[in-house]
Amino acid sequence: MTYLDRFANGKGRYLDDIKLDNMLYMSLVRSPYARAKIKSVEGGMTSRDLKAYYAVVEGDHREPVLAIDEVNYQGQAVAAVFGKNRYEAEDLLSTVNVDYEPLEAIHSIDDAKKKAPIYADRKDNILSTEDVGVKFNESDIDYDIKVTDTILLDRVSANPMETRGIVADYRDGILNVYLPSQSIVRSKSGIVKSLGLPPEKVRVFLIDNGGAFGVKALFYPEYIIACYASMKYGKPVKWQETRTEHLQACHAGRGVEGTLTLYAKKDGTVTGLDGEVLLDNGPYLVDAAAVDLGNVIHEVTGPYHIEKAHLTGKYVLTNKAPNGYYRGAGKPEASILMERMMDLLADKLNMDIADIRLKNALETPFKSPLGLEMRYPTKPFLEDALKYFNYRELSKKEHVGISLFILDEDTAPGESARIIVKDGKVHTYLGGNVSGQGHEMFVKSILSDELDIEQDSISLELQDTETLSTGVGTWGSKSAMTHGSVLMQAAEELKKQIEEKYGKYSPEILLSHDFDQTSFYKFDYNDNQVNFNIVTSRINEMGDFEELKIGAYYDLGKVLNMANVLGQTEGGALQAIGEVLSETLRYSEEGQLMTTSITDSGVLTADHTPEFDIKIVENPSVMKDRAKGLGESPMIGIPEGLARSLETQIHKRINTMPITREFLFDSL
């Protein structure tokens, strides 16, 4: 039975489907204030019982899993209660009394600049600062014009249809954990570190994952509390996040404000880039922030040859849930900032938006002063893409936005896999985890080809940290690249095993004996690739779309499964459109979340589905399976294309995402 059969018949096994004897349900008492002193807490499990931190990174201002003396965002966990079912657990919330003294809160990056520091050990609301590139003087570079703008990409909630959750089951001295995770290996190391447990006493099981988009790669207070409670009470403990909790307390993505200056010659050649990028960090030091902001500031120059570049990144303290990953994790921000600046420069120079990109695109590989090593030329690719979409003609008739971007895949350090052959069946386990992308399809086709066996005899299983103790994870658009490659390597090593023992390989020998092969495909660096999006749209006088067409010209190296490719592209496209039009988390001046439902948070419905023209090109990658990445590409390329297409209709610069309905309406 394939995953398609299982899921279409309601036979998935998701977190909330797990039912164990004597299981307790956990509910959290969460702060109603964005910032407050806790004068007293009575009842429930509190930091008096469990004083622990979940961030793997060391440093000041880590978040305790249960608040100690203060809260710094609405929804922060203060106490935990446990009932025999979810209704009883929620009833028990009223048995906890917390006395708060509310304090002035910071609700935005802008607010953080104006208000007094929230921490006594800081002179401002900056947690830390990071510089990349080489600072230069304007007098040192050759330029005729400079353009500056501030672009805000507001916070977005990942909103997988299945929220976060965990089942912790401590029995016979072992902490068994069931988790929809993008990396159970990473989750295990987080649990081990936070609770100071020996690694051999913790076993994490992967289960069906109802969507991830970054947030299931992260580690959270609730996970640690549930594990601790299971050990304390000697019973299984389940926590399944409500959607309201997800919006309030799950770590949120984007929240990036960049102020960039481009220096350019009259012919459009960009000679320098300088600026500052601010991350809406939330109040605590979390692991994701350095990746999110790091990706932005290292990748801004993207597909362009810019000799002189410097950026300062700042982690800005706000009284909102901490920063987390969201599909792309800094890569979309880098591209949106750069492409919006390219459009601005084109407008100032009265140049065509394609011509300014052609002028600056790479003719050879290039190491950016910001650190990104672009491995492939981007100019020939751009020329091909413009030709494919007949850009010159199209741009005369339609409102067109384009984007040229790189996708830097997180291929390092590689990935693991295990193949167990037993009773004529080939069972496969992947070191990175399935989080709803349909890996099963390429697993079957690759192994079927490599081992010369029927797809029906191959299965992709959900592993745990005992069946496969090594592994990296699924993220950064590299899952098909590293998993495909490690499977090919494992198949080769398996065949070698058989040749050594039986003198030759044959599918019959394979399926009539037992074999066990664990392999690690090592890949030392992050590969990258070039992609292109084109967006055309037409809005009416109410700001509604009469037409919306997404063109994608993506290089996938080698397509492993076309249905998955289309699914990732179409799904990513709708998220990207949502990010421009509607998706965000809105806070009041007091730091109260005003977004109260998944609909409020702007997740788009089926009537927003655009038309597509998806052209896949295949320039093989250096990976063993020749594949290139995809998952993050629509998020990286589409928002700025749509922004440009709209901008040409409303005749007003778009430098904030999401735009509001009022903004569109007032501009028409």
Next chain:
Amino acid sequence: MMVTVKINGKEYSKDVEPRTLLATFIRDDIGLTGTHIGCDTTNCGACTVLMDGRAVKSCTVLAAQADGHELETIENEADKELSMVKESFIEENGLQCGFCTPGMIMTSLYMLRKNKNPSEDYIKNSLAGNLCRCTGYVSIINSIKNANEKINGKKAVVK
């Protein structure tokens, strides 16, 4: 209080608290976990089931309100038309993570029984109460068009 419902042709009687939601009843009391819960505000539609043939969001119906009524969930194997919708979702890859899928399929079944000749716009608008975060809905819309051919014998849906 005692609640008696017929689910997928089989009768169940359970003693539940009056406040029990139908979604909880189906999942926790009966143990049919194919019906999912994705939000707390009746927006996402993952919990959609048919009650007396009509699509309802089971998170917004009390188990008590379903007393004496007939329900159909994703697990039903006896409904040929439901099987056709499921086949279409499989053929068209109309799912990724699978979490919204049971609700999508039950809504689709209701939609195709109500409208024997739906336009593409009708399909899109009828999905307004069901959210999917993975697919961008394209493959879901294709699945429904495919299911329409199977159930209603109509060729390609026109826009």
